Amino acid sequence: MSEVKFSKEHEWITVEGEVATIGITKHATELLGDIVFAELPEKGSNVNKDATAGVVESTKAASDVYTPISGEVVDTNQSIVDDPSKINSDPEGDGWFFKLKIKDPAEMNTLMNRDEYYKFAKENAS
Amino acid sequence: MxxxxxxxxxxxxxxxxxxxxxxxxxxxxxxxxxxxxxxxxxxxxxxxxxHMGQLFLKGGDELTNDLQKIFPIDLAKISINQSKYSFLMKENGGIYDDLIITKLKDGYMIILNAACKETDLNILKKKIGEKYQINLSxxxxxxxxxxxxxxxxxxxxxxxxxxxxxxxxxxxxxxxxxxxxxxxxxxxxxxxxxxxxxxxxxxxxxxxxxxxxxxxxxxxxxxxxxxAGLCLYGHDLDENTSPIEANLKWAISKSRINDEFPGSEFIKKQYNEGVSKLRVGIKPDTKVIARESVKIFDGKNNEIGKVTSGTFGPSVNGPIAMGYINNDFSKTNTKIFLEVRGKKVPASICKMPFYKKNYVKGGEDNVRS
CATH class of the missing domain: 3.30.1360.120 (Probable tRNA modification gtpase trme; domain 1)
Structure with missing residues (x-):
C-alpha cells in the first residue's frame, strides 16, 4: 500500500493498485467532536476531485466530506453509517468512507504527505 | 469577549x-x-x-402589582421562595425573553438569558425603574x-x-x-x-x-x-412567536388571561381562538439530522413550517427536532417531510419530551412542563 496522503479539506487517502481508500483525518474528527451521522456517496457514481462526496455530522454541526481525487465509487463503508462513532475511534482504519477507482493518478501529486498535512493543520487551527 | x-x-x-x-x-x-x-x-x-442574567427587584405588594402588569402570571398567588417560568412580552404578543421569576422576602429575582439581559434590564427600568431598585448582579x-x-x-x-x-x-x-x-x-x-x-x-x-x-x-x-422538549430563546422563541404558538400555554396563568399585560389582547385571542402555527416535536424516520432552518413540507410538496432546533439525541439514540408547523399538521403522528441538503426526508410529528425519566419518587422529583 502507498504512503498516506492528505487534502486541505482534511481527508486522507491511500492507494492500492488502481483503487484509493478515502476517509477523514484524526485531526478532522477532533475538530468535529462526537460524530453521530455519516452519509456516503452512491456506489457506481462518479465523483470529481474536490467535490462533495459525503456528509458527517457531529452533535454540533454538519460538514461535507470531499473527495481528494476523481474516480468511480466502487465501495462504501456501511458500518460507519450504522455506527458513526467508529469514525472517531479509528478514523484512519475502520472509519474509512469510500473506495474509488482512480481516474487520473496524477491528481495524487496535488496532495500533502503526513508531515505537510499536520503542519498545515496546525497553521490553520481554529 | x-x-x-x-x-x-x-x-x-x-x-x-x-x-x-x-x-x-x-x-x-x-x-x-x-x-x-x-x-x-x-x-x-x-x-x-x-453568563445568564440575575436581576433583583426590591419591593413589596406594590411591586407585585406592578409586575403583574408586565408578566402574564399570577405573582400574588405564589409564595416566598417559589419560582415560575414566564416571559417578558412584546406588545405584538412576541417574546423578548423567557425567564424564571422567584419571589423573595424583599422582592423578586429573575433569571434572564445571557443575550437578552441588558435589553430586559432596560425594558424593566423604563417600565418601573423610577419606583423600584433594579439591579443586574x-x-x-x-x-x-x-x-x-x-x-x-x-x-x-x-x-x-x-x-x-x-x-x-x-x-x-x-x-x-x-x-x-x-x-x-x-x-x-x-x-x-x-x-x-x-x-x-x-x-x-x-x-x-x-x-x-x-x-x-x-x-x-x-x-x-x-x-426534554425545552425551548432555547433566539431559536425556538423570539420576538415574532407568542407563548401560545410556542405551545407554552401552560405558562400563562388562567387567572390572568383577561387582564392587561404587554401583548394581552393578542394572547387572549390566540388563547380562545387557537393559532395558525404551533411548535411541535419532530422525529425524522431515518438517521438524518434536521437542524435549525430546515423547511418542512406536506406530502404534496407545500411548505408548511420550519425547524427551529434539531440535533442528535444521545439518550433517544437518534435525531430529534422541534419547529413551527401549520396547525393543520400539528397532530401527533402526522407524516411530514424535511428538506435536508436538497432531499425530502420523511418524519413524523411526535409528543415532547422526546426523553422522559422514570421517576422513582413522585412528588420530589419533577420536571418543568
Missing part, C-alpha cells in the same frame, strides 16, 4: 471554548458532548450558566447541577437542599457566605441552580467535582434540553 469567574476552572478541565452571547463559554470538555450528556442523565453534571455566578445523583452530591456540601421542592428555593450557607439554591434546571432531570458569590464559586464547584460530579458544556446542555 467576557469570561465567567469559572474560566480558569474550565481551562483546567480542558474545555473547548465558543463565543456565546458575548462570553467565552465551554462547549465541551475533554470527554465530549455525548459522554457529558449521558453522565448528566445517569449521574450528575455541573453547568456554568453564569455582576458579583454573582450561577451554577446548575443536574441529574439523578445531583441531590446526593449537593446534599453533602449544602445539607438540607434535598428537602427543596421542585421550583422552590431557599437561602443556604457555604463558607459562611449566603448562597441561594432553587430546585430547577433545564435538562429534564432533577437538579438545582445555585446563585453564589464570584469569590467562592470556584471552590464550590471543585467540591462538587470532588464529590463525584463533573463539568458539562453548552453542547450537552443543548442536546439535554432538546430531548
Amino acid at each position: 467576557k469570561k465567567t469567574p469559572l474560566y480558569n476552572l474550565h481551562q483546567k478541565y480542558k474545555a473547548k471554548f465558543v463565543q456565546f452571547a458575548g462570553y467565552e463559554m465551554p462547549i465541551q470538555y475533554e470527554t465530549g458532548i455525548v459522554k457529558e450528556h449521558i453522565t448528566t442523565r445517569n449521574a450528575s453534571g455541573i453547568f456554568d450558566v453564569s 455582576d458579583n454573582l455566578s450561577l451554577i446548575a447541577i443536574q441529574g439523578p445523583k445531583a441531590k446526593d452530591v449537593l446534599e453533602k456540601i449544602v445539607p438540607g437542599v434535598i428537602k427543596l421542592k421542585f421550583m422552590n428555593g431557599s437561602q443556604f450557607k457555604y463558607n459562611d457566605l449566603d448562597i441561594y439554591i432553587t430546585r430547577s434546571g433545564y435538562t429534564g432531570e432533577d437538579g438545582f441552580e445555585i446563585s453564589i458569590n464570584n469569590k467562592i464559586v470556584e471552590s464550590f464547584v471543585e467540591k462538587l467535582i470532588e464529590n463525584g460530579s463533573s463539568m458539562i458544556g453548552l453542547g450537552a446542555r443543548d442536546t439535554l434540553r432538546l430531548e
Whole structure:
C-alpha cells in the first residue's frame, strides 16, 4: 500500500493498485467532536476531485466530506453509517468512507504527505 | 469577549471554548458532548450558566402589582421562595425573553438569558425603574447541577437542599457566605441552580467535582434540553412567536388571561381562538439530522413550517427536532417531510419530551412542563 496522503479539506487517502481508500483525518474528527451521522456517496457514481462526496455530522454541526481525487465509487463503508462513532475511534482504519477507482493518478501529486498535512493543520487551527 | 469567574476552572478541565452571547463559554470538555450528556442523565453534571442574567427587584405588594402588569402570571398567588417560568412580552404578543421569576422576602429575582439581559434590564427600568431598585448582579455566578445523583452530591456540601421542592428555593450557607439554591434546571432531570458569590464559586464547584460530579458544556446542555422538549430563546422563541404558538400555554396563568399585560389582547385571542402555527416535536424516520432552518413540507410538496432546533439525541439514540408547523399538521403522528441538503426526508410529528425519566419518587422529583 502507498504512503498516506492528505487534502486541505482534511481527508486522507491511500492507494492500492488502481483503487484509493478515502476517509477523514484524526485531526478532522477532533475538530468535529462526537460524530453521530455519516452519509456516503452512491456506489457506481462518479465523483470529481474536490467535490462533495459525503456528509458527517457531529452533535454540533454538519460538514461535507470531499473527495481528494476523481474516480468511480466502487465501495462504501456501511458500518460507519450504522455506527458513526467508529469514525472517531479509528478514523484512519475502520472509519474509512469510500473506495474509488482512480481516474487520473496524477491528481495524487496535488496532495500533502503526513508531515505537510499536520503542519498545515496546525497553521490553520481554529 | 467576557469570561465567567469559572474560566480558569474550565481551562483546567480542558474545555473547548465558543463565543456565546458575548462570553467565552465551554462547549465541551475533554470527554465530549455525548459522554457529558449521558453522565448528566445517569449521574450528575455541573453547568456554568453564569453568563445568564440575575436581576433583583426590591419591593413589596406594590411591586407585585406592578409586575403583574408586565408578566402574564399570577405573582400574588405564589409564595416566598417559589419560582415560575414566564416571559417578558412584546406588545405584538412576541417574546423578548423567557425567564424564571422567584419571589423573595424583599422582592423578586429573575433569571434572564445571557443575550437578552441588558435589553430586559432596560425594558424593566423604563417600565418601573423610577419606583423600584433594579439591579443586574455582576458579583454573582450561577451554577446548575443536574441529574439523578445531583441531590446526593449537593446534599453533602449544602445539607438540607434535598428537602427543596421542585421550583422552590431557599437561602443556604457555604463558607459562611449566603448562597441561594432553587430546585430547577433545564435538562429534564432533577437538579438545582445555585446563585453564589464570584469569590467562592470556584471552590464550590471543585467540591462538587470532588464529590463525584463533573463539568458539562453548552453542547450537552443543548442536546439535554432538546430531548426534554425545552425551548432555547433566539431559536425556538423570539420576538415574532407568542407563548401560545410556542405551545407554552401552560405558562400563562388562567387567572390572568383577561387582564392587561404587554401583548394581552393578542394572547387572549390566540388563547380562545387557537393559532395558525404551533411548535411541535419532530422525529425524522431515518438517521438524518434536521437542524435549525430546515423547511418542512406536506406530502404534496407545500411548505408548511420550519425547524427551529434539531440535533442528535444521545439518550433517544437518534435525531430529534422541534419547529413551527401549520396547525393543520400539528397532530401527533402526522407524516411530514424535511428538506435536508436538497432531499425530502420523511418524519413524523411526535409528543415532547422526546426523553422522559422514570421517576422513582413522585412528588420530589419533577420536571418543568
